[in-house]
Amino acid sequence: MFGFGQLIDILKKSPKKIVFTEGNDPRILEAASRLLAGTFLHPILVGDPQEIAVAAEDCGFNIRGAEIIDPLAYDRFDEMVELFCELRKSKGVTPEQAKKTLSQANYFGTMLVKMGVADALLGGATYSTADTVRPALQLIKTKPGNSIVSSCFILVRPSATGENEVLAMGDCAINIKPNEDELVEIAGETAECAKIFGIDPKVAFLSYSTFGSGKGEDVDKMRNAAEKATAKYPNLPIAGELQFDAAVSPRVARTKCPGNEVAGHANTFIFPDISAGNIGYKIAQRMGNFEAYGPILLGLNAPINDLSRGCNASEVYSMAIITAALA
Numbered sequence: 001m002f003g004f005g006q007l008i009d010i011l012k013k014s015p016k017k018i019v020f021t022e023g024n025d026p027r028i029l030e031a032a033s034r035l036l037a038g039t040f041l042h043p044i045l046v047g048d049p050q051e052i053a054v055a056a057e058d059c060g061f062n063i064r065g066a067e068i069i070d071p072l073a074y075d076r077f078d079e080m081v082e083l084f085c086e087l088r089k090s091k092g093v094t095p096e097q098a099k100k101t102l103s104q105a106n107y108f109g110t111m112l113v114k115m116g117v118a119d120a121l122l123g124g125a126t127y128s129t130a131d132t133v134r135p136a137l138q139l140i141k142t143k144p145g146n147s148i149v150s151s152c153f154i155l156v157r158p159s160a161t162g163e164n165e166v167l168a169m170g171d172c173a174i175n176i177k178p179n180e181d182e183l184v185e186i187a188g189e190t191a192e193c194a195k196i197f198g199i200d201p202k203v204a205f206l207s208y209s210t211f212g213s214g215k216g217e218d219v220d221k222m223r224n225a226a227e228k229a230t231a232k233y234p235n236l237p238i239a240g241e242l243q244f245d246a247a248v249s250p251r252v253a254r255t256k257c258p259g260n261e262v263a264g265h266a267n268t269f270i271f272p273d274i275s276a277g278n279i280g281y282k283i284a285q286r287m288g289n290f291e292a293y294g295p296i297l298l299g300l301n302a303p304i305n306d307l308s309r310g311c312n313a314s315e316v317y318s319m320a321i322i323t324a325a326l327a
Contacts, residue, residue, distance in 0.1 A: 004318065006198065007325040011040035016324040021109040021123035023047030023068060024055040028125060030313035031320060033061040041324050044069060044118050046105045071108040080111050087114075087139055110135040113302050119327040120303040122320050129173065129306045133297065136304040146299040148182055150174050152190040153281045153294035154197050154322075167284070168194035168201065168268040172277030173295035173306075183225035184232055187270045189298035191236055194268050196325065203229070204247035204266035205240025206276070210256045213243075222272055237262050240270070244280075293322055303327050 020028045023045030029052070032043040045052055049068040056063045074080070077099075084098040084107075093101075101107050106127065112118045124132045133149060142149060152170035159165045170190035175182060183205070191201040205226040209219040219241055226240025239247075239262035246256040246263050253264030271277035285292040297305055303326040305319055 004321060007321050008040055010325050015040050016119040016327050017042045017044055018120045018122055018320055018324050019044040019046060019109045019112050019118040021046050021105040022125045024052045025125050026059045027311060027313045027316050029056045029059055029061045029063060031316035032063050032066055034317050035320060036063060036065050041320060046109050071103050084111060106131050107135045110139050114139050120323045122305050122323050124306040125311060126309060132306040136300055140301050140304060142299050143301055146185060148175060148185060149297055149299045150186040150189055151295035151297050152193050153292050155284050155290035155292050157290045166197055166199050168199055169277060169281045170270060172281045175274060177273045180221055180225040180228060183270060184229045187229045188233055191268055193296055193298055199267055201268040202262045202266050203236060203238045203268045203270060204242045204262055205270045206244055207241035207272060209241050210243045210246045218272055239263055293318060296322060
């Protein structure tokens, strides 16, 4: 089952570069110093080199070996402006507008990924999720066949057997009220992400109803989405609509939906909306003693991830490893 050692082993075989858009934040600097002590992930810090060096020295973090790029002094800035204008030509963006936008660290860092200078990006320690997602949507764009960016959380808890219990939950952070087709896409992306963390996905579309025990539009939405997902991903075990107890408890499943291969054994959960998802993962985190990693953004052409503004350096380090392992 999942452990960070597995992801580090993956990265050791193919080291990556990850750009941090808030290069002078003490939490970023501490995480960068830890990464530099290894050889599997190379940090790129966006910001003024002198300011970053002073901030690192003041905090006592060794960041020698880190690549520091100042947007205002970048030797490929003109090339970046030209590419930005091409990517945003439908909006009529001028070179002057592009220069102003690219002076912002979130856009500059995203363009470093677009240009192949970095493999992945991690931001959001000091700004909103929207400020991470917007440049990614505009510049990196969604994968072919995908219509939305979604997210999942990976939840990890040590078990009595010595192996970690690992679950995936989506979408808990991006899409407020996804429709049936968006839920299908969320399920597929969440299941693929789950596999990276050692989960053999068994997908439950969650509801307040189990196979018709309740009625309503929200029940119909989850049932229909589960049916569409089953048709789209025939090799993926999927069930829905399911109440949470029927999804995770074999005893309850035997009563409510006997014989279903997912019911009672689900480990990948698709929530009907962001409200249920956000509440659900936080209950697991705070009352179930799970470590929650995320939100992990899904559906983009390159790994771009968002930090909580309340994150600590350990969370930055963990999310950097997760983000780069998706590259």
